[in-house]
Amino acid sequence: xxxxxxxxxxxxxxxxxxxxxxxxxxxxxxxxxxxxxxxxxxxxxxxxxxxxxxxxxxxxxxxxxxxxxxxxxxxxxxxxxxxxxxxxxxxxxxxxxxxxxxxxxxxxxxxxxxxxxxxxxxxxxxxxxxxxxxxxxxxxxxxxxxxxxxxxxxxxxxxxxxxxxxxxxxxxxxxxxxxxxxxxxxxxxxxxxxxxxxxxxxxxxxxxxxxxxxxxxxxxxxxxxxxxxxxxxxxxxxxxxxxxxxxxxxxxxxxxxxxxxxxxxxxxxxxxxxxxxxxxxxxxxxxxxxxxxxxxxxxxxxxxxxxxxxxxxxxxxxxxxxxxxxxxxxxxxxxxxxx
Numbered sequence: 001x002x003x004x005x006x007x008x009x010x011x012x013x014x015x016x017x018x019x020x021x022x023x024x025x026x027x028x029x030x031x032x033x034x035x036x037x038x039x040x041x042x043x044x045x046x047x048x049x050x051x052x053x054x055x056x057x058x059x060x061x062x063x064x065x066x067x068x069x070x071x072x073x074x075x076x077x078x079x080x081x082x083x084x085x086x087x088x089x090x091x092x093x094x095x096x097x098x099x100x101x102x103x104x105x106x107x108x109x110x111x112x113x114x115x116x117x118x119x120x121x122x123x124x125x126x127x128x129x130x131x132x133x134x135x136x137x138x139x140x141x142x143x144x145x146x147x148x149x150x151x152x153x154x155x156x157x158x159x160x161x162x163x164x165x166x167x168x169x170x171x172x173x174x175x176x177x178x179x180x181x182x183x184x185x186x187x188x189x190x191x192x193x194x195x196x197x198x199x200x201x202x203x204x205x206x207x208x209x210x211x212x213x214x215x216x217x218x219x220x221x222x223x224x225x226x227x228x229x230x231x232x233x234x235x236x237x238x239x240x241x242x243x244x245x246x247x248x249x250x251x252x253x254x255x256x257x258x259x260x261x262x263x264x265x266x267x268x269x270x271x272x273x274x275x276x277x278x279x280x281x282x283x284x285x286x287x288x289x290x291x292x293x294x295x296x297x298x299x300x301x302x303x304x305x306x307x308x309x310x311x312x313x314x315x316x317x318x319x320x321x322x323x324x325x326x327x328x329x330x331x332x333x334x335x336x337x338x339x
Contacts, residue, residue, distance in 0.1 A: 009023055010023060015029060016031055018039050021103065022054060023092055025045055025046050026043040026046075026107070027046055028043060030042045035169075037055075037058060037073070039055070039056050040054070041054045042054075051110045052107050053107070053110045053111075054106075055106045056104070057073075057104045060271065061264055061267070061268050063264065064264055067262075068260070068262075071270055071274070073106075074106070074274050078278070079145070080141070080142070080145075082141040082250075083164075083166075084137045086168035087108060087109050087166075091107070091278040098272050104271060104275065108168070111158035111160050111166060112158075112161050114154055114158045116155050125235075128209070129209075129238070130163055131159065132236060133231070133239040134165035135165060136227050137244045138166070139152075139167070140245060141249065141250070142250075149167065205235060212233045212235045215229075216230065231245050
């Protein structure tokens with residue numbers, strides 16, 4: 001990476017084929033993933049004293065489709081507030097005017113790994129059931145506001161060594177409160193064999209796991225088990241907490257989110273207003289400049305994840321006692337030695 005000066009607030013860093021121009025509070029950038037929606041770097045936030053993920057949206061204004069996805073992701077991330085959905089910590093652009101505006105950066109919690117890595121590890125049913133429980137809580141929270149993710153896959157589900165799980169990447173999400181026709185397009189059509197999902201070879205709770213999976217893998221949605229029913233299934237219900245499973249739905253402030261059809265310049269203006277709104281609210285104290293309860297603790301050291309060398313040892317004890325494609329790259333992430 002090479003550095004070059006931008007202005008008093010920003011500096012530029014070359015990350016692979018892309019230039020990141022970020023606030024100086026974000027130091028030691030390290031690329032950890034990329035996809036259709038953007039490029040993601042790990043960084044150390046010198047203001048909050050935590051490690052974060054900085055996502056640069058990939059050419060958000062190259063066409064109307066990309067612009068709408070960028071707007072949708074930003075609006076939904078600003079609305080959603082749940083422990084199993086990735087938290088938006090900051091939004092910024094290095095450009096000073098609408099005429100110059102071309103880059104959007106989203107700062108989010110930095111997690112330790114995604115399910116692409118975890119799925120290959122030998123986890124017991126305690127951990128598998130808890131991870132599934134958290135997925136269902138996150139999905140239910142989205143559905144309670146009529147939000148359909150549409151791109152749920154291992155690389156869009158991230159975890160920490162304490163077994164905390166979060167859903168991310170809302171570029172392809174839709175809000176189902178309108179009468180629009182959804183396109184069948186998604187970036188990845190993901191499949192993994194049931195025996196891998198189930199962790200065959202384990203005998204404890206295996207029959208319950210198989211029963212739940214068989215009810216989830218039903219083609220007819222009218223016959224498929226619902227999220228509410230799944231949360232009450234014997235394989236999951238041991239983790240049930242009303243504060244998590246029955247959290248108030250997010251309020252989407254843009255009622256025309258899906259009906260909107262604009263020229264690229266109009267989308268650009270809408271996104272610019274959203275970024276400026278975030279900056280204004282931050283100045284006025286409306287957006288709390290605090291990490292979420294699941295963010296890396298303040299004693300974290302720069303460019304290191306919390307404490308993970310083998311995620312197969314991730315613990316559920318804390319919870320029992322009391323929570324683009326932004327995929328992580330296993331070859332460069334903190335789990336590179338875990339298989």
